[in-house]
Structures are given as structure tokens and as C-alpha cells.
Amino acid sequence: MTLTIWAEFSVPLKDWLKSVSGHHWTTKSIFSILLFILFTIIFFLALSNREDKVRTVLRNLAVTTIMGVVVLTLFFSGHHFKWF
Amino acid sequence: MDMLSLLQSKPVLIGLHLGFAIVGIDAFLWLLGKIWDKGGSVKARMITALIGVLAFVASWIAGGYYYVVFYGTLVKPVIKEGLAPWAHNIIMEVKEHIFLFIIPVAITVLFITLLSDDEIENLGLRQVSVALAMIVAGLGLLIGAMGFVISAAARWGALS
Numbered sequence: 001m002t003l004t005i006w007a008e009f010s011v012p013l014k015d016w017l018k019s020v021s022g023h024h025w026t027t028k029s030i031f032s033i034l035l036f037i038l039f040t041i042i043f044f045l046a047l048s049n050r051e052d053k054v055r056t057v058l059r060n061l062a063v064t065t066i067m068g069v070v071v072l073t074l075f076f077s078g079h080h081f082k083w084f
Numbered sequence: 085m086d087m088l089s090l091l092q093s094k095p096v097l098i099g100l101h102l103g104f105a106i107v108g109i110d111a112f113l114w115l116l117g118k119i120w121d122k123g124g125s126v127k128a129r130m131i132t133a134l135i136g137v138l139a140f141v142a143s144w145i146a147g148g149y150y151y152v153v154f155y156g157t158l159v160k161p162v163i164k165e166g167l168a169p170w171a172h173n174i175i176m177e178v179k180e181h182i183f184l185f186i187i188p189v190a191i192t193v194l195f196i197t198l199l200s201d202d203e204i205e206n207l208g209l210r211q212v213s214v215a216l217a218m219i220v221a222g223l224g225l226l227i228g229a230m231g232f233v234i235s236a237a238a239r240w241g242a243l244s
Contacts (some may be wrong), residue, residue: 004181023152025180029144036188051207058212061192065185065219069226073178080173 001068003028005075094154101147102231104139109224111136112190115197116217119210122201133194136220140187151180159238166241171234179230182223190220 007014007024017024047053078084090096115132118124124132155176163172196204196213204210 001181026148026152028181029148029184032184032188036191055208055212058192058196058209058216061189062212062215062219065189065223068185069178069182069223072181073174076174076177079177080170 001072003031004072008075008079092149092153094150094158097146097150097154098235101143101150102228104143104146105224105228108136108139108143108186108190109221109228111139112193112217112221112224115193116214116221119196119204119213119217122210126197126200129197130194133190133197137187137190137194140190140220140224144183144187147183159234162241163234163237164241166237168237168240171237175230175233175237179227179234183227186220186223186227189216189223193217193220 003013003017007017014024017027020027021030043057047057085093091100111132115129115136118129118132160172160176163169163176193213193216196209196216199207199209204213
């Protein structure tokens with residue numbers, strides 16, 4: 001989400017995303033897979049002896065996913081209607 | 085036309101994108117009910133989650149190929165010059181990015197289905213598991229509706 005919004009304001013970043021795979025969306029897809037694998041390993045190691053924290057982490061995942069949808073919708077709406 | 089060319093044609097890609105997404109949505113709706121009422125075996129829940137994840141991955145590949153190869157050059161200009169340019173600027177932009185949320189959340193739910201009912205209960209994961217399965221199915225339905233708006237905008241764009 002941060003990368004998407006940042007790239008909308010930064011032409012060099014968007015060009016770099018395109019240069020990695022040929023299309024900015026493909027690069028974001030690859031990054032999302034790599035980030036998911038990385039965070040899965042991090043959370044697995046961090047929570048293997050902290051089972052009480054699993055619910056909190058999953059709740060945070062649910063909240064950030066919904067917030068991501070709301071923020072992206074507001075951002076692209078604002079971009080289209082020139083709110084900023 | 086050979087089979088590979090057929091699979092790479094625009095109507096087939098759209099059909100595969102939508103068809104696999106429907107399988108994924110259905111799988112997660114079924115799973116949602118099973119987690120909610122503690123129904124089904126661990127194996128049945130795990131297989132359903134796996135079917136859902138694989139269906140969303142297939143939908144991602146078919147839709148992604150169509151988007152990268154055809155959408156930008158053939159569809160986007162028609163929508164942008166038509167009656168509803170917001171359908172690309174808002175709906176498509178949001179759709180292509182929130183699609184990336186579905187598979188990580190769906191795989192997380194798949195991990196949860198590896199737990200027994202007792203483990204889910206003891207860890208207090210029932211409600212959050214239901215919420216995550218609901219998010220996966222809900223995002224799938226939302227993205228489906230967005231796809232319909234984008235297709236309609238392209239048709240109206242072509243007519244205007």
C-alpha cells in the first residue's frame with residue numbers, strides 16, 4: 001500500500017518498478033509474495049513460544065487489510081477528483 | 085488455433101479469471117460457515133482452504149496476464165476516453181491493488197485450518213479466523229463487482 005501511494009507521487013520509483021519486471025503491477029505482485037514469505041518466517045520464529053500473541057497478530061492482519069482497502073479507495077478517489 | 089493460444093485469448097482469460105475467483109469465494113464462504121459452527125474435520129477444512137487458495141492463485145495469474153498484456157493498451161484508453169474515466173482511475177486502480185491482499189490472507193487462513201478445534205478454541209482464534217475468512221470472501225465479491233463496473237465502463241466507452 002505504501003509503495004503504491006509513494007509510486008504515484010514519484011515517477012523515478014514507478015519507472016524503477018516497471019524496470020524490474022516490465023510492469024509496475026507485476027513487480028508489486030512479486031514483492032508482495034516475497035514480503036509475505038519473509039513476514040511468515042519472522043512471525044513463525046517470533047511467535048513459536050508466544051502463542052498468546054497469535055490472536056493479536058491475526059487481528060492486526062484483519063484490521064490492516066480493511067484499512068488498506070479504505071486507504072487505497074480514498075487515495076485513488078482523491079487522486080481522480082484532485083482533492084490533493 | 086492451438087490450446088495455448090486459446091488459453092491466452094482475451095475472452096478465455098477473463099472467463100478463467102472470474103471462474104477461478106468464484107471457486108475461491110465459494111470455498112472461503114463454505115470454510116467460513118465451518119469455522120463458525122465448528123463443523124467439518126480438520127482435513128475437510130484444510131482441503132477447502134487449499135482449493136480456495138489455488139483458485140485465487142489461478143485467478144491472479146489469468147487476470148494478471150490479461151491486465152499486463154491487454155488491459156493497458158486495449159481497454160484502459162477506451163475507458164479513459166469514455167463516459168466513465170473514474171472506472172479506471174478509481175475502480176481499476178483499487179481493484180488491481182487490493183487483489184494483492186487476498187492471497188496472503190487466504191494462505192494465513194489455510195495455516196489456521198491446520199489447527200484442531202481444540203487448538204483454535206484454546207488460542208482464542210475462532211472469531212478472528214471467521215473474520216479473516218469473511219475478509220477473503222468479501223474482498224473476492226467486491227473485486228468481482230469492480231470487474232463488472234470496469235467491463236461496463238469499457239462497453240459504454242466503446243459506444244460513446
